[in-house]
Amino acid sequence: MNNNNGAAFDAIEVSRHYRMGDAVVRAVDRLSLKIAHGEYVALLGASGSGKSTLLNLLAGLDRPTSGAIFANGRDISGMSAEELARHRNQTIGIVFQAFHLLPKMTLEENVELPLRLAETPRAERPARVREALDRVLLTARRAHHPSQLSGGEQQRAAIARALVNRPSILLADEPTGNLDTRTGEEILQLIEGLHHPAGASMDGGAADGAARGMTVVLVTHEQALAERFADRIVTISDGRIEREERR
């Protein structure tokens, strides 16, 4: 099913319930959220509030118990496993708190992985990898293994990996969670640079976001960071939207 309403994400009455023994955990409960193209949305909430579960649902890593999620107008909740994999590879880039770089691979090889999965011709790959590493200023470290890098550098490498397939949406799950404050801020500055690329319009609201760069959905529990970088803050509690604040 398609829903061409121009939104990057349109989650309608989405629920994700888990069964733990006899109890049912309502991680996300009848939540509706619309995110426009080019918008920078922060999902704010305490630990266990359901924000990461929501992010996983938007990423297509998890399937909703009920409700529908449209990404770029396509209903991802009804997609087959193969289609969801393509969605994750082509439409979105994901950054995790724990970086999740493959330790035995060099940065270059880590960044190349999504290109392999996308079956990008081998001849094109070196240039694409270099372009992604250039954006996160890690070209000089491309032959290093993750263990040879600092936490901040690892997260920048993870961002390069998320960008290499040139997705329109970046999903970041607590990207600063494993970093010190200063490094965390550098990472968020980097993400902000993707959302507001040099030369793009800085004014206007979410409506003209398409002209402003990538759509960013940031999961964080740090309100100050959310307030500083996001266009909109969606506070989640007990699997529901508690508050929305446009900035």
Add this chain to the structure above:
Amino acid sequence: MKAGDLLELASRNLREAVLRNTLTTLGIAVGVASLVAMLSLGVGLQEFASRRLERTGLFDSIYVRPRQSAARPGPGGGFGRQQQQQDADASAGVPTSPDIRPLDEAARKEIEALPGVIEVYSEVHFTAEASLGASGQLTTVAGLPASDSSNDAFDDMEGHFFSSADATEVILRAEMAQSLADAANIQPAALIGRTLTLRFPQRQARAAAPAAPAAAGLNDLGMGFSIVPTEKAFTIVGIVVTGDPGVGPGGLGGSGAYIPLKVAEQLAPVQGSDLREVMDESSASGSAGAGGVRYANLTLRTDGPGSVQPVEDAIKHMGFSTFSLLDVTKNLRLLFAILDMLLGIFGSLALAVASLGIVNTLVMAILERRREIGVLKALGASNRDVRRLFFLEAGVMGLAGGVVGVGMGWAIGRAIQFGTRIYLNRQGVPAENIWSVPWWLALGAIAFAVLVSLAAGIVPASRAARLDPVQALRYE
């Protein structure tokens, strides 16, 4: 993901857990090695047996008889109603049916011209008195074709085979040599080089019909030929120790001396088959068979057992009866096929155990690489990609194990062969090759190892593909 990328990732993953994967691969290699060693022994024994049997000449030979004579009383024959009628017709001067064809010189030439036929000869087997000096003793003499020089019956002979096809040389059977040596009060080996005289009844064609029945002597029976006592001197060149060489269907059991076939044919001795001719000619008042040579049977050699069936078919089509030991070969092949199957089953047991090692290794790999699987899925790997990746890892281990295993199996076979040679030499038996790794066995064993490994990888690969990426990413 493209096959090249999958292969690259699979190889990288295998290198990362190098010790475990090497041990698993070694397990497969040992399984394949045992399979190859077992089957190479089976194949080697089969080749050994075939080689030995082929050298007897029995399995590439065909025995040809005229259809008419095949139905006569005697070895393998018997009177049938149709045959009785044909004989009656022949006696009455009525032409026999066209499919009953005499086995004459023309037929022999026609058979010789068939593709795959390398030699055609008639059996010559006659009774003679053999003597070194004054006293002699009766024995049977057989003519041997030149091709019998490769017959393994002559491998261990004392002396040598005939120097040429028309040499006036004789080879004695051990029992005959012993008997002659005892009579001369010498050692059998001392017979070699001495002259042996053979006295035998010779068949001579009559120049013309006898003038009157009263003029016929004892050696003139009113037939198309005369019987004349003849003798000929031969040089003893060898003593054959083992059994009778495989001449004719089942051999000429009991021959005491062997001379070159060509010489035997030139001697024209009276043979058992001549008695049949006597009967025929007597009953037909000498009107039939007085002209050219008619063979009671012919033996022919083909260029290999593979040619036997087509040549046999062609000869039957020419109107003759044939006999070969092809059916015996078929049974032998069946026996070896069963032996190979049993050896293969025993050899495969080790490979089956090794396949459990693959399952174990891949299951361990899934546990260790849960997060990696989660990351791959988060980056866009489909279930199919993950399944193929693990499947390929199993296949690569199977391929490597198969290649190494074939090498190990070959080495084990060589060791067995080496040990066997030493043992046989110590026993005073000539060493024989009882081991063989043909290319089809090597390739088949590798393919089987890959197949078993892929089968072992099915369940772990499916488990990996089904992993929930969210759970996998949470895994510590």
